[in-house]
Amino acid sequence: MLIKYQVNENDQYYRSPSEQPEKQYNYLFMGTSSDTLRINEMSRSLFEIFNNRDGKPNCNLLASLCIPEALLIKRTETEHIVYNLISCIESRQKILTNGTLIEFEEHEILGQNRILTNIAQRYSEYEKSGIIEGRKFRQKGHKFIQFVKTNEDWKICALIWEDERQFFL
Numbered sequence: 001m002l003i004k005y006q007v008n009e010n011d012q013y014y015r016s017p018s019e020q021p022e023k024q025y026n027y028l029f030m031g032t033s034s035d036t037l038r039i040n041e042m043s044r045s046l047f048e049i050f051n052n053r054d055g056k057p058n059c060n061l062l063a064s065l066c067i068p069e070a071l072l073i074k075r076t077e078t079e080h081i082v083y084n085l086i087s088c089i090e091s092r093q094k095i096l097t098n099g100t101l102i103e104f105e106e107h108e109i110l111g112q113n114r115i116l117t118n119i120a121q122r123y124s125e126y127e128k129s130g131i132i133e134g135r136k137f138r139q140k141g142h143k144f145i146q147f148v149k150t151n152e153d154w155k156i157c158a159l160i161w162e163d164e165r166q167f168f169l
Contacts, residue, residue: 035115038154039147043111043122046145046156052096053105053130059093066156067148075162104130109140118149128163136169 042065049061063085072083083091095101106128114121124143131137141163148157 035120035149035154036113039113039115039120039122040111042147042154042156043108043124043145046159047106047108047124047126050092050096051105052101053103057093057096057104059089059096062089062092067150070156071158073158073160075160100133102131104128120147120149120154121145122147137166138169139166140164 045061046065049059049065050057066085068085070085072085072088074081074083096104106126108124108126110123110125112123122143122145124145125140126143127138127140129136129138141161143159143161145156146158147154149155
């Protein structure tokens with residue numbers, strides 16, 4: 001499916017006129033339009049993997065999006081937590097299936113790609129919500145996702161994220 005992009009007066013690229021208020025996509029690339037579409041698709045998949053609102057998440061799908069050596073880093077106010085692919089999958093699967101974090105949903109609200117021939121980066125702003133340890137919350141945050149084009153496909157090689165202050169409802 002091809003997605004047409006429309007340029008508005010601020011030189012922003014939108015997926016469709018109806019999405020202009022919520023989702024902004026900004027692209028600078030030397031890759032092909034198929035590169036852009038693939039990175040957009042992978043980014044959507046990344047956000048969907050951890051949602052458990054409609055059932056159990058399949059965190060193992062993260063491995064299909066990443067190179068085996070991928071580095072994933074969570075930055076908090078006081079520290080940074082470094083995960084390899086396996087430790088990230090295991091930690092997320094645990095909290096999303098043992099009752100610690102329920103009705104969890106995360107989605108991208110802004111995405112900006114920088115695509116060169118064989119490397120790319122996406123800046124994402126996201127919003128997430130759910131119930132953690134019995135308390136409803138809503139939170140926004142930021143991610144940088146780095147991609148490398150392998151012989152087969154684009155893959156995530158690094159991811160770093162930082163959540164903004166958590167709001168309990």
